[in-house]
Amino acid sequence: MTTAPAFQDLYLDERADCWGCGRNNPDGLYIKSYWEGDEAVAHFSPKPEHMGHKGVLNGGIIAALVDCHCIGLAMADGHRREGRQIGTEPLITYVTGSLKVDYLKPTLLNGSPVELRARVEKVDGRKTWMTCTLSSGGQVTARGEVLGVRINEVPSGENQRTKED
Amino acid sequence: MTTAPAFQDLYLDERADCWGCGRNNPDGLYIKSYWEGDEAVAHFSPKPEHMGHKGVLNGGIIAALVDCHCIGLAMADGHRREGRQIGTEPLITYVTGSLKVDYLKPTLLNGSPVELRARVEKVDGRKTWMTCTLSSGGQVTARGEVLGVRINEVPSGENQRTKED
Numbered sequence: 542m543t544t545a546p547a548f549q550d551l552y553l554d555e556r557a558d559c560w561g562c563g564r565n566n567p568d569g570l571y572i573k574s575y576w577e578g579d580e581a582v583a584h585f586s587p588k589p590e591h592m593g594h595k596g597v598l599n600g601g602i603i604a605a606l607v608d609c610h611c612i613g614l615a616m617a618d619g620h621r622r623e624g625r626q627i628g629t630e631p632l633i634t635y636v637t638g639s640l641k642v643d644y645l646k647p648t649l650l651n652g653s654p655v656e657l658r659a660r661v662e663k664v665d666g667r668k669t670w671m672t673c674t675l676s677s678g679g680q681v682t683a684r685g686e687v688l689g690v691r692i693n694e695v696p697s698g699e700n701q702r703t704k705e706d
Numbered sequence: 707m708t709t710a711p712a713f714q715d716l717y718l719d720e721r722a723d724c725w726g727c728g729r730n731n732p733d734g735l736y737i738k739s740y741w742e743g744d745e746a747v748a749h750f751s752p753k754p755e756h757m758g759h760k761g762v763l764n765g766g767i768i769a770a771l772v773d774c775h776c777i778g779l780a781m782a783d784g785h786r787r788e789g790r791q792i793g794t795e796p797l798i799t800y801v802t803g804s805l806k807v808d809y810l811k812p813t814l815l816n817g818s819p820v821e822l823r824a825r826v827e828k829v830d831g832r833k834t835w836m837t838c839t840l841s842s843g844g845q846v847t848a849r850g851e852v853l854g855v856r857i858n859e860v861p862s863g864e865n866q867r868t869k870e871d
Contacts, residue, residue: 601770
């Protein structure tokens, strides 16, 4: 059972422009991620134009789904560790340090949604390591690993941010 | 100096639907890759909606660019090793086995194109390992690694393919 609101629906308006998951993007994927126990779950219905090879979901779209879903998880997890939700102060923001996707088999583009399931594997200072599966028709077709890096933001924020190792 | 035609313009019509690079996709990125010596080079002009954080190119779009650019390189390289171009028989097709992107710094979304440069690092049987940089304003902002895997296709091809390790 997923419970509303989605992580991304709690992002500040000034952070909701993302092509992968921002509710304010004019032409994005609008990924919505939810807690389900210790996992973050998202369902996404690809459009016909999200094709790679004929009849198969594009690998770049899969990478984008894994990326935004996991960064949403990093943010939700960062807040949860402080007993609060995304959207409460002080702001906790993560960006992608690295992304890896293994494409195990073709993800059929047949009108069915895909399911993403991600979990936090390790947190060390500013860094959060996550793993993610993408499933279609009950089969895992891709596996992802994402490193999220917490950044310092100036809240009035015209893109002033630093990422430190 | 890049020389036309782009790798992707030589793909068979039945392989030109890709969201990342297919000329026949109704709403794709239309990546175009060219030989420049032993490197494959592509320039891409992001649209405003390709945003991640405000003012920064989305990481999923970067992953998609790296993916399609490198797979184009794998196909061009496979044909070049046989002294011919993509589009000549017999068909040589690659799919993505794995994709890794390290995001080194924000790629500013400021109206300027980004540049992708990829090269083949190793070929072993069906597998081709490639590295790729993405640069913006003369700075490398992301580095990618892609494993391309050659597949067997049935030329009349309704998505009948096998990927073997």
